[in-house]
Amino acid sequence: MTKSVLILPGDGIGPEITAEAVKILNKLVETDGLDISMEEDLVGGAAYDVHGVPLADATMEKAHQADAVLLGAVGGYKWESLDISVRPEKGLLRLRKEMGLFANLRPAVLYPQLASASTLKPEIVAGLDILIVRELTGGIYFGQPRGIRVLDNGERQGYNTYVYSESEVKRIAHVAFQAAMKRNKKLTSVDKANVLEVTEMWREVVEEVAKEYPEVEVKHMYVDNAAMQLVLNPKQFDVMVTGNMFGDILSDEASMLTGSIGMLASASLDENNKGMYEPSHGSAPDIAGQNKANPLATILSAAMMLRYSLGREDLAVKIEEAISKVLDQGLRTGDIWSEGCTQVTCSEMGDAVVAAL
Amino acid sequence: MTKSVLILPGDGIGPEITAEAVKILNKLVETDGLDISMEEDLVGGAAYDVHGVPLADATMEKAHQADAVLLGAVGGYKWESLDISVRPEKGLLRLRKEMGLFANLRPAVLYPQLASASTLKPEIVAGLDILIVRELTGGIYFGQPRGIRVLDNGERQGYNTYVYSESEVKRIAHVAFQAAMKRNKKLTSVDKANVLEVTEMWREVVEEVAKEYPEVEVKHMYVDNAAMQLVLNPKQFDVMVTGNMFGDILSDEASMLTGSIGMLASASLDENNKGMYEPSHGSAPDIAGQNKANPLATILSAAMMLRYSLGREDLAVKIEEAISKVLDQGLRTGDIWSEGCTQVTCSEMGDAVVAAL
Numbered sequence: 001m002t003k004s005v006l007i008l009p010g011d012g013i014g015p016e017i018t019a020e021a022v023k024i025l026n027k028l029v030e031t032d033g034l035d036i037s038m039e040e041d042l043v044g045g046a047a048y049d050v051h052g053v054p055l056a057d058a059t060m061e062k063a064h065q066a067d068a069v070l071l072g073a074v075g076g077y078k079w080e081s082l083d084i085s086v087r088p089e090k091g092l093l094r095l096r097k098e099m100g101l102f103a104n105l106r107p108a109v110l111y112p113q114l115a116s117a118s119t120l121k122p123e124i125v126a127g128l129d130i131l132i133v134r135e136l137t138g139g140i141y142f143g144q145p146r147g148i149r150v151l152d153n154g155e156r157q158g159y160n161t162y163v164y165s166e167s168e169v170k171r172i173a174h175v176a177f178q179a180a181m182k183r184n185k186k187l188t189s190v191d192k193a194n195v196l197e198v199t200e201m202w203r204e205v206v207e208e209v210a211k212e213y214p215e216v217e218v219k220h221m222y223v224d225n226a227a228m229q230l231v232l233n234p235k236q237f238d239v240m241v242t243g244n245m246f247g248d249i250l251s252d253e254a255s256m257l258t259g260s261i262g263m264l265a266s267a268s269l270d271e272n273n274k275g276m277y278e279p280s281h282g283s284a285p286d287i288a289g290q291n292k293a294n295p296l297a298t299i300l301s302a303a304m305m306l307r308y309s310l311g312r313e314d315l316a317v318k319i320e321e322a323i324s325k326v327l328d329q330g331l332r333t334g335d336i337w338s339e340g341c342t343q344v345t346c347s348e349m350g351d352a353v354v355a356a357l
Numbered sequence: 358m359t360k361s362v363l364i365l366p367g368d369g370i371g372p373e374i375t376a377e378a379v380k381i382l383n384k385l386v387e388t389d390g391l392d393i394s395m396e397e398d399l400v401g402g403a404a405y406d407v408h409g410v411p412l413a414d415a416t417m418e419k420a421h422q423a424d425a426v427l428l429g430a431v432g433g434y435k436w437e438s439l440d441i442s443v444r445p446e447k448g449l450l451r452l453r454k455e456m457g458l459f460a461n462l463r464p465a466v467l468y469p470q471l472a473s474a475s476t477l478k479p480e481i482v483a484g485l486d487i488l489i490v491r492e493l494t495g496g497i498y499f500g501q502p503r504g505i506r507v508l509d510n511g512e513r514q515g516y517n518t519y520v521y522s523e524s525e526v527k528r529i530a531h532v533a534f535q536a537a538m539k540r541n542k543k544l545t546s547v548d549k550a551n552v553l554e555v556t557e558m559w560r561e562v563v564e565e566v567a568k569e570y571p572e573v574e575v576k577h578m579y580v581d582n583a584a585m586q587l588v589l590n591p592k593q594f595d596v597m598v599t600g601n602m603f604g605d606i607l608s609d610e611a612s613m614l615t616g617s618i619g620m621l622a623s624a625s626l627d628e629n630n631k632g633m634y635e636p637s638h639g640s641a642p643d644i645a646g647q648n649k650a651n652p653l654a655t656i657l658s659a660a661m662m663l664r665y666s667l668g669r670e671d672l673a674v675k676i677e678e679a680i681s682k683v684l685d686q687g688l689r690t691g692d693i694w695s696e697g698c699t700q701v702t703c704s705e706m707g708d709a710v711v712a713a714l
């Protein structure tokens with residue numbers, strides 16, 4: 001049966017990089033019997049400019065109907081002075097929340113071909129392979145009450161609520177333990193249990209869930225220490241699990257360690273492995289429209305989509321191998337370029353992957 | 358007039374490292390007319406074990422009376438299962454809050470003698486000199502309501518409140534702008550203004566305050582991007598200002614970039630430059646009692662204390678020069694040791710600094 005994919009290019013470099021991923025998917029439709037239909041729609045600033053909201057209800061409905069969503073990136077200077085409730089980011093947050101995509105998987109992997117792109121010493125990062133499991137539909141991103149109020153003395157006060165219930169922690173912990181079981185059976189749960197009650201409970205629940213996975217070696221780490229250990233000795237980590245906000249910070253730090261954030265994909269999954277797929281990087285408005293961006297993270301996100309949501313592991317592998325070939329050929333976009341390699345544009349990179357399929 | 362200093366060694370390596378700082382201060386009393394009286398008391402787990410609370414009221418009172426406080430570190434495995442309200446960390450938080458120490462200054466500096474200790478490539482970190490200004494008495498660390506409640510469906514829910522008022526943001530922004538004016542006139546304010554209302558207000562207030570410092574070049578950065586930029590290109594930063602929790606995470610990340618977190622001091626100041634001084638690192642319970650720890654961060658914290666709270670800039674400089682000499686001699690504790698250097702113990706390092714004064 002034909003599976004449906006909703007393509008949401010979004011803002012900044014979003015349209016350029018998703019166009020390359022679509023190119024690859026179209027090629028697979030042609031040559032490998034991939035049976036999908038694709039439809040494109042607006043999200044983020046692009047949606048705000050047309051509809052006055054960063055995600056139209058009709059688009060939300062399409063996302064519910066689709067078997068998977070492939071997203072570029074949202075946000076940019078242009079919309080920074082808007083109210084939080086209509087910012088581009090709100091479109092993304094609404095998709096995550098209403099689709100129930102509580103499990104965000106963010107691999108931080110060093111590509112052997114790109115070893116020299118990292119700002120860390122080669123011996124510190126060689127072979128790095130961390131999977132960050134970030135809770136994505138709870139925590140302070142969605143906690144109520146929130147807002148800005150005026151106090152009796154006339155000054156403003158901003159407030160947000162960092163909140164987790166036991167069941168929210170449990171289900172993300174299970175995802176993380178299951179991922180660890182398929183990898184090196186080491187899990188680090190990150191919290192601030194020495195100061196914040198919400199994370200004190202987080203730690204207790206992770207400890208309970210741990211009893212069901214006796215083979216997994218579990219460690220608890222304070223978030224400040226985790227931020228430090230990622231720099232000091234990142235290879236100590238296998239799977240890391242944490243809440244929405246800490247996950248936002250640590251996954252960006254971890255992906256930058258690899259020097260190849262332009263290569264890192266992510267999947268956001270619901271309880272039935274329906275998902276949304278996006279590159280780990282942002283919308284990079286400073287280079288938007290210049291055909292300079294690295295489309296590989298988005299193409300790899302499309303590969304994850306084939307694997308998790310479309311039942312085509314074979315094609316996921318095919319894409320990953322094609323990318324490996326292209327890197328072996330020495331083709332590089334600017335962000336991962338180094339001495340002796342050939343610099344290519346965004347669309348040239350997409351063409352090269354198609355050719356290598 | 359004799360100034361009074363309260364010494365709070367705390368837990369883990371705290372007693373060892375403060376003992377070395379006290380050694381240096383005693384020497385300066387003897388030889389340089391430093392007119393101080395020192396008194397020691399308990400904080401953290403050490404206080405909990407004796408008093409059942411991590412900071413006795415009498416100790417709090419002594420801190421109020423003192424001209425400055427020098428603290429080692431608090432916390433350790435032994436007390437990790439205690440309730441948050443009586444954990445060692447609570448002693449530290451009470452001191453910060455009740456003394457009104459809202460401005461936490463954390464330098465992240467690479468010592469030229471220790472360049473090779475960083476896990477980052479030399480060209481990325483050579484000359485690194487960042488000052489992180491962290492708000493220390495507000496934000497989610499102290500926000501109300503907080504706790505763990507039982508929901509109607511019987512499951513537990515943990516919650517904390519991230520809150521800032523305009524005046525809290527203003528006063529820390531002024532500290533940061535003033536620091537920037539004395540340095541390279543570049544300030545990066547870190548927030549998550551695209552998602553959290555409390556930081557949306559933070560950004561607006563920093564922008565207002567910026568108008569009073571037209572010479573300072575101001576940038577706003579999302580916290581996830583800041584965590585990334587610190588790894589990618591840390592030398593882009595001069596002064597960074599942020600809230601309590603983001604400051605906790607980013608200052609630890611930044612200090613680890615230097616490879617010499619065992620060298621980094623910190624000052625926590627109130628509105629009149631009365632302060633508490635502590636090393637940026639923690640209590641390292643794994644090496645406690647082994648005479649292995651690096652006392653230099655604590656000795657440098659004592660130097661900061663002489664500078665900011667005791668009016669003896671001359672002696673601060675004297676200590677800093679002595680430490681530089683000792684490093685030039687190739688003496689290193691284990692954490693900063695490298696090929697060709699002489700490894701020394703904690704107390705040997707203290708003795709070497711005394712000798713170099």
Ligand SMILES: CC(C)[C@H](C(=O)O)[C@@H](O)C(=O)O
Nearest residue numbers: 074075089092248551552581
């Ligand atoms: C765009 C923004 C809302 C988002 C987040 O903070 O979750 C982004 O940083 C991410 O990590 O996907």
Ligand SMILES: CC(C)[C@H](C(=O)O)[C@@H](O)C(=O)O
Nearest residue numbers: 194195224431432446449605
């Ligand atoms: C010990 C802990 C409460 C403290 C904090 O989180 O502030 C520490 O990590 C620090 O940064 O000084």
